[in-house]
Amino acid sequence: MTGFEFIAKAFKASYTDIAKRLNMTPSAIADWASGRRPIPKDKLPLVSKLFRIDEEYFKKKELTEVEKIKIEINYLERLSKRDTEQIPDTYTDDEGNQHETYFWYNPHEGELRYKYxxxxxxxxxxxxxxxxTHDFALDMEYQRTRNHFHVVKELTELLDQDDGTVGIMEFEDISKEEAQRRRNLAxxxxxxSRMLYFLNGGKLHAFGKIDEFDEELFKxxxxxxxxxxxxxxxxKELDDPFDHRL
Structure with missing residues (x-):
C-alpha cells in the first residue's frame, strides 16, 4: 500500500472527494494512490496541503509501521479537536447538596491513547x-552489553505502564481489522513480557496453563x-532423559 493510499484510507477520504477538491478525475487519483502513476510535481504541494501532511509521505511506495501510526494519530487528534465537547453533569457535596458541573468528553480518547x-x-x-545491526560493527563487548542493557531497561519500563484503561478499550466501536491489529500487538x-519475566527469575508455572510458546522459550x-x-x-517428566543439554 502506497503512502497516498494509506493516508486516504486513514482519513476515510474517497478518491471522488479528493478529486473534487483538487479539480481532478477520480481515475487520476486512483492511479496516484495505486502507484501506477507518480503524483505530478505541481500537484504534490496541493495534495500535501489538503491533508496537512508532509509531501514525503505521499511519495513513498510503502510506509513504515511508525509512519502509519503517526498518520493515524494525526487524524485522531484532528477528530478529537473537532468532536471534544462539554457534557453537563451533577455531583453531591459532603452536605448532600447537588451542584451542576461540566466535564470534557472526547469520543476518540481511548483509540488515541492506544495509538500512542x-x-x-x-x-x-x-x-x-x-x-x-550496529552491534555487528562493534569490537568492544562492554559497549555492546551497555547498549543491550538500556534496551531491556526501556522494554521493562514500557511493558510496566498500566493505567487501568484496557477494560475501557474493550467497549470501543472498532473495525474487525483494527481489533485484529490490536490482538497482534498484544x-x-x-x-x-514473558521473556523479561523469565529473565527476572520467574518460573514457568506462574503463567498458569503452560502453552507451547512458554515451554519452548523457557527451555x-x-x-x-x-x-x-x-x-x-x-x-522434567516430559523431558527426554537422554537429552543433557538442559
Whole structure:
C-alpha cells in the first residue's frame, strides 16, 4: 500500500472527494494512490496541503509501521479537536447538596491513547533493530552489553505502564481489522513480557496453563544459560532423559 493510499484510507477520504477538491478525475487519483502513476510535481504541494501532511509521505511506495501510526494519530487528534465537547453533569457535596458541573468528553480518547502506546512499542522495536545491526560493527563487548542493557531497561519500563484503561478499550466501536491489529500487538507485547519475566527469575508455572510458546522459550533460555531457573517437575517428566543439554 502506497503512502497516498494509506493516508486516504486513514482519513476515510474517497478518491471522488479528493478529486473534487483538487479539480481532478477520480481515475487520476486512483492511479496516484495505486502507484501506477507518480503524483505530478505541481500537484504534490496541493495534495500535501489538503491533508496537512508532509509531501514525503505521499511519495513513498510503502510506509513504515511508525509512519502509519503517526498518520493515524494525526487524524485522531484532528477528530478529537473537532468532536471534544462539554457534557453537563451533577455531583453531591459532603452536605448532600447537588451542584451542576461540566466535564470534557472526547469520543476518540481511548483509540488515541492506544495509538500512542502502539507508537511507543514500534519505535522501541526500531531502536532494538538499529542497536542489534550496529552491534555487528562493534569490537568492544562492554559497549555492546551497555547498549543491550538500556534496551531491556526501556522494554521493562514500557511493558510496566498500566493505567487501568484496557477494560475501557474493550467497549470501543472498532473495525474487525483494527481489533485484529490490536490482538497482534498484544501477542507481541505478551511474548516480550514473558521473556523479561523469565529473565527476572520467574518460573514457568506462574503463567498458569503452560502453552507451547512458554515451554519452548523457557527451555531455550535455559539451554543457552541465560537463566538458571530449574525446570518445573511436570516438564522434567516430559523431558527426554537422554537429552543433557538442559
Amino acid at each position: 502506546e502502539e507508537l511507543a512499542y514500534e519505535e522501541l522495536v526500531l531502536r532494538i533493530k538499529r542497536i542489534l 501477542d507481541r507485547v505478551n511474548s516480550i 531455550l533460555l535455559r539451554k543457552f544459560k541465560i537463566i538458571d531457573t530449574k525446570l518445573p517437575k511436570k516438564l
